[in-house]
Amino acid sequence: MKTPNVPKVTTHVLNEMKVRGKKISMLTSYDYSMARIVDCAGIDVILVGDSASNVMAGHKTTLPVTLNEMIYHASSVTRGSERALVVVDLPFGTYQGNSRKALESAIRIMKESSADAVKLEGGGEIIESVIRILSAGIPVMGHLGLTPQSIHKFGTYRVRATEPEEAKKIIADAQLLADTGCFALVLEKIPAKLAEKITKSIKIPVIGIGAGNKVDGQVLVIHDMLGINQDFSPRFLRRYHNLHEEIKMAVEKYIRDVKNVDFPNENEQY
Numbered sequence: 001m002k003t004p005n006v007p008k009v010t011t012h013v014l015n016e017m018k019v020r021g022k023k024i025s026m027l028t029s030y031d032y033s034m035a036r037i038v039d040c041a042g043i044d045v046i047l048v049g050d051s052a053s054n055v056m057a058g059h060k061t062t063l064p065v066t067l068n069e070m071i072y073h074a075s076s077v078t079r080g081s082e083r084a085l086v087v088v089d090l091p092f093g094t095y096q097g098n099s100r101k102a103l104e105s106a107i108r109i110m111k112e113s114s115a116d117a118v119k120l121e122g123g124g125e126i127i128e129s130v131i132r133i134l135s136a137g138i139p140v141m142g143h144l145g146l147t148p149q150s151i152h153k154f155g156t157y158r159v160r161a162t163e164p165e166e167a168k169k170i171i172a173d174a175q176l177l178a179d180t181g182c183f184a185l186v187l188e189k190i191p192a193k194l195a196e197k198i199t200k201s202i203k204i205p206v207i208g209i210g211a212g213n214k215v216d217g218q219v220l221v222i223h224d225m226l227g228i229n230q231d232f233s234p235r236f237l238r239r240y241h242n243l244h245e246e247i248k249m250a251v252e253k254y255i256r257d258v259k260n261v262d263f264p265n266e267n268e269q270y
C-alpha cells in the first residue's frame, strides 16, 4: 500500500539527521516490488548498488554490470519508492579516468531512472569525475575502504586500512570528498575506531558497512540481511531472516501440491 503525502528524504534531511544525532538507515534494492516493501517499512535511503551484479545477475564481482543494466534496476526502484532517497551506483568503467564520461553516465542515470543521487567508489583518483558531476547539480555519495570495483587491485575482500598508511589515505580522501561537496560517504569494512574518527572529523553523514556503530548510519545488501543469499557470511552481517529456506520450503510444497493434484482446488478455478 502506498502512503499518501509522505515527506521525501532529501540530502538536506540526511544532513540534519547527522547534526541531530539521528541514525540513517540504508538498504539496497534492485526491483520495483522489493523497493515498495523497503520504502513502506520506512527506510531512509535505498541504494541501487552495483552488488546487483552479484545478487541479481550471479557474477562473481561487481565489475560486469553495465550502465544500461543499472538504469533498468534504478528505474524499477524509483517506480516503487516514494519516501526514500534513491542513490544509484555508477558501474565500473563509467567514471574512472574520464570526467566527461563520468558526467554523461551520471546524467543518463538521473534522466532515465529518476534517481536522486549517484555513488562513486574512490577518493583522490576520481575527484575530477566527482567535481564534474557535482557541477551539473547531481548529488554525489562517496565510497571508501573496501571498494569492490577495485577487487583485482586488492586481491582479497579482507578488512581495509589496518595499516597506518592506508588509514591515512582514507582519512585524507574522506576529507577531500566532503570538501568537494559530496553529500554523504559510505565506509566499507574498515576498523570501527578509524570509521569513528572520520565520522567525527567530517561534516557529511557517514554510512557504514562493516565499520562499527560510531558512524551516522548503516547499510546492508538486502539479499544478505534477508538470508536469500546464503554463501556470504562476513562478521559484520546480521541476518534478519532465512528467506532462502522459507522460499525453498514454499516451492517444495507447491511442487507437491501440483504433483498430487491438490492445486488448484475447486475454489481456485473458474
Ligand code: KIV
Pocket (backbone or CB within 6 Å): 028, 047, 048, 049, 050, 051, 052, 089, 186, 188, 209, 219, 220, 221
Ligand atoms: O553495491 C553495493 O551494494 C554497495 C554497498 C555494499 C555499500 O556499494
